[in-house]
Amino acid sequence: MEQQERLESPDTPARSQSRLATEVGFPIEADTSRSLSESILQHHRENGRTYHRYKAGSYFFPNDPSERDRLDFQYEILKYAFSDKNYFAPLKDPRTILDIGTGTGQWAIEMGDEFPNAEVQGTDLSPIQPSSVPQNVHFFVDDASEPDWVLPPDYFDYIHTRVLLGCFADFKAIINRAFHYLKPGGFMESQEIMSTPYCDDGTMPDNWPFKEWMATLDEAAMQADRPLRIASRLKRWYQEAGFVDVQEKVFKMPINPWPRDRHLKFLGRMSEDNWLSGLQALSLAPFSRTLSWSKDEIEVYLVDVRKAILDRNIHAYHKIYVVWGRKPEEGEAVDSSSAASIAAP
Numbered sequence: 001m002e003q004q005e006r007l008e009s010p011d012t013p014a015r016s017q018s019r020l021a022t023e024v025g026f027p028i029e030a031d032t033s034r035s036l037s038e039s040i041l042q043h044h045r046e047n048g049r050t051y052h053r054y055k056a057g058s059y060f061f062p063n064d065p066s067e068r069d070r071l072d073f074q075y076e077i078l079k080y081a082f083s084d085k086n087y088f089a090p091l092k093d094p095r096t097i098l099d100i101g102t103g104t105g106q107w108a109i110e111m112g113d114e115f116p117n118a119e120v121q122g123t124d125l126s127p128i129q130p131s132s133v134p135q136n137v138h139f140f141v142d143d144a145s146e147p148d149w150v151l152p153p154d155y156f157d158y159i160h161t162r163v164l165l166g167c168f169a170d171f172k173a174i175i176n177r178a179f180h181y182l183k184p185g186g187f188m189e190s191q192e193i194m195s196t197p198y199c200d201d202g203t204m205p206d207n208w209p210f211k212e213w214m215a216t217l218d219e220a221a222m223q224a225d226r227p228l229r230i231a232s233r234l235k236r237w238y239q240e241a242g243f244v245d246v247q248e249k250v251f252k253m254p255i256n257p258w259p260r261d262r263h264l265k266f267l268g269r270m271s272e273d274n275w276l277s278g279l280q281a282l283s284l285a286p287f288s289r290t291l292s293w294s295k296d297e298i299e300v301y302l303v304d305v306r307k308a309i310l311d312r313n314i315h316a317y318h319k320i321y322v323v324w325g326r327k328p329e330e331g332e333a334v335d336s337s338s339a340a341s342i343a344a345p
């Protein structure tokens with residue numbers, strides 16, 4: 001009985017099957033739901049990796065087991081960076097929670113455990129969520145860039161996004177849409193890595209291969225209309241969408257364990273592992289599809305990037321931005337200058 005109430009990944013439904021069938025161009029047969037769920041479960045193969053089948057080509061990064069492991073690890077890294085917090089918005093007994101681009105669904109699952117009275121929905125282009133999840137957690141194959149999320153407006157108490165750089169042509173439009181689907185008084189929160197590497201002590205040369213790799217990835221992403229540098233713009237986009245009490249926290253994530261500080265050193269160690277294990281996954285589709293590099297050219301190029309990541313003499317780090325805001329209550333007077341910025345260690 002317990003087993004029946006849990007959601008098995010192969011049944012991850014499409015939130016709107018008619019929309020999905022029409023737009024992807026799958027044949028609409030009598031048994032539409034069956035043909036549809038089979039189609040979205042097939043993965044697209046390219047350069048030895050697999051990618052999402054629904055809206056194929058729209059997202060650059062793979063969905064195969066090694067990338068899923070990396071996403072799970074990235075979840076642990078952010079949990080550590082945030083000193084075990086899953087969210088910063090001042091949530092009080094939320095009943096409806098949405099995680100856009102949920103990936104392997106770890107965040108949604110933990111939120112389901114923490115808030116047993118809440119219905120937690122996770123959406124993604126790929127049905128890569130685990131097979132056994134809490135009863136109050138549900139995953140859907142859905143494209144968040146669609147203008148209609150097939151839900152009533154003012155529905156969610158809390159909407160969350162995490163590491164969605166490079167997913168959307170217009171992330172500001174996602175924020176605006178989330179505002180529409182949030183209840184008055186509800187919160188939205190985004191947790192994003194700024195792709196630009198920073199250095200405060202002059203040890204990062206402009207020709208450092210990791211910095212050059214990141215610039216090349218950025219160029220490919222811009223050509224494909226999937227910008228990476230969204231994190232530092234979130235606060236302004238939240239304010240422009242109409243959110244109030246907008247807060248921003250900025251965390252440092254060292255690229256390898258160069259810092260002396262124990263917390264940052266450990267974070268750097270995890271970050272280094274994440275970059276090394278993800279480098280190929282993050283490069284293949286952008287560099288081949290957009291810049292027309294061959295797989296061999298990419299592999300050769302990455303040799304020096306890997307060495308650069310391991311170089312402890314270069315004191316580089318990424319910034320992680322966490323931004324949250326509240327949708328005003330009906331009739332609430334709004335002071336648009338109410339945003340705050342908090343620098344975290």
Ligand SMILES: C[S@@+](CC[C@H](N)C(=O)[O-])C[C@H]1O[C@@H](n2cnc3c(N)ncnc32)[C@H](O)[C@@H]1O
Nearest residue numbers: 059101102103124125126143144145162163167
């Ligand atoms: C880097 S992963 C982050 C996953 C998760 N939020 C996390 O922090 O682990 C980005 C996810 O967004 C999903 N995604 C990309 N474009 C999307 C879209 N248009 N609609 C919904 N999900 C999308 C991808 O399939 C992928 O699982």
